[in-house]
Amino acid sequence: MMKFRARILSQPNFCIPIIFIIISVTAIASISFFFSISFPLFISFRFPTSDGQKNLTKVDNNPTKIAVCLVGGARRFELTGPSIVDRVLRAYPNADLFLNSPLDSNSYKLFLLNEAPRIAAVKIFRPQPIPETQAARRVLTSGVQGLLQYFNLVEGCLTMIKAHQEKHNFTYDWIIRSRVDGYWSEPLDIKSFDHGKYTVPIGSSYKGLNDRFGAGNYNTSLIALSRLSLIPQLDSTGLTRLNSESAFKAQLTINKVNFTTTNIPFCIVSDKKYKFPPTEYDVPVASMSSKDPLNGAKCRPCTVVCNNSCAARVMNRLHIWWSRIGLHASELELCDGHGDWEKGWEILFDKVAGKKYASIREKIWGLDMGQCIYGLEKMRKKAAYWDGPEAQEICKMGLQQL
Numbered sequence: 597m598m599k600f601r602a603r604i605l606s607q608p609n610f611c612i613p614i615i616f617i618i619i620s621v622t623a624i625a626s627i628s629f630f631f632s633i634s635f636p637l638f639i640s641f642r643f644p645t646s647d648g649q650k651n652l653t654k655v656d657n658n659p660t661k662i663a664v665c666l667v668g669g670a671r672r673f674e675l676t677g678p679s680i681v682d683r684v685l686r687a688y689p690n691a692d693l694f695l696n697s698p699l700d701s702n703s704y705k706l707f708l709l710n711e712a713p714r715i716a717a718v719k720i721f722r723p724q725p726i727p728e729t730q731a732a733r734r735v736l737t738s739g740v741q742g743l744l745q746y747f748n749l750v751e752g753c754l755t756m757i758k759a760h761q762e763k764h765n766f767t768y769d770w771i772i773r774s775r776v777d778g779y780w781s782e783p784l785d786i787k788s789f790d791h792g793k794y795t796v797p798i799g800s801s802y803k804g805l806n807d808r809f810g811a812g813n814y815n816t817s818l819i820a821l822s823r824l825s826l827i828p829q830l831d832s833t834g835l836t837r838l839n840s841e842s843a844f845k846a847q848l849t850i851n852k853v854n855f856t857t858t859n860i861p862f863c864i865v866s867d868k869k870y871k872f873p874p875t876e877y878d879v880p881v882a883s884m885s886s887k888d889p890l891n892g893a894k895c896r897p898c899t900v901v902c903n904n905s906c907a908a909r910v911m912n913r914l915h916i917w918w919s920r921i922g923l924h925a926s927e928l929e930l931c932d933g934h935g936d937w938e939k940g941w942e943i944l945f946d947k948v949a950g951k952k953y954a955s956i957r958e959k960i961w962g963l964d965m966g967q968c969i970y971g972l973e974k975m976r977k978k979a980a981y982w983d984g985p986e987a988q989e990i991c992k993m994g995l996q997q998l
Contacts, residue, residue, distance in 0.1 A: 778862045863895035964995075
């Protein structure tokens, strides 16, 4: 045996590979041992993959270039983040993630995006007032500053996508835009989307178009995501007092962008309070346990107070061009959303989301400073472009609130 080993090692073609393998295995074993001791939380931080894997085979061999743009604050990201990673980002593992999010006490939770297959750009910024021009005050309804902040989030993501395309000299075939506070009950499936039209969810249209999700090619997305810079154009047509949804529809229509609606299996997890039961112009709050596609409707984990024929009556009472969730309510379940989240909502969420998502929620709540900094630093290193505060500042802002 020793002679055989000596003969092999004496050959120059074998010597380097064998030494490399020995060193590599030793190094990997050492690194794994170190992190299993120092950072046990992150070694076990694994998202469920069964749902998201449904589309992987088809997409892995597909050269289609996809950008996923996520915008908004991370208030309940321990609930929504795992579903976004598993059912949007992992469903399209070749897609590039772009994140545009305001800095607040929940921003530290964004490190859950470490599990995304690819991170192209991250921007975590300190919010500043946006000048309210006369055009904006004429075009938009009350709450102008809030609308401008939202429009800036959306268009800021487009700016990052443009820069990435220019740097690497290519154009995305699809740009998917969604929200950080969205909980996905099923994987996103864009196979049925019309590439020549901009796709938005059914319902929650508020006299315009549902603007909580959108997908289209680069040209249609260029118009759809230019929420801030197209305000002067809307003003020049004489439009006034538009909400976000009606301004969105107007900018597509004026620029001759064809659009279509379809069912999208996600909802916006909200802490806001809404009247119950809702009447014709009120906002319904769906239970996250609903089997119907929620199309970006407001939701929370709750004890269901209205379903079946009750939910159908409520939906029929709401205007179809205002806050109705979808075309049907066969498996819609509603919450009484007039108050705070009910005591014990964690148990209700865990039952809907499953044990693995429940485990992630619990681990986020139990983070210490070292684990938080490690997670954000890992995310920063993974991102091709990072524009944001130091990990220590983000973690300190969040963990001091606990």
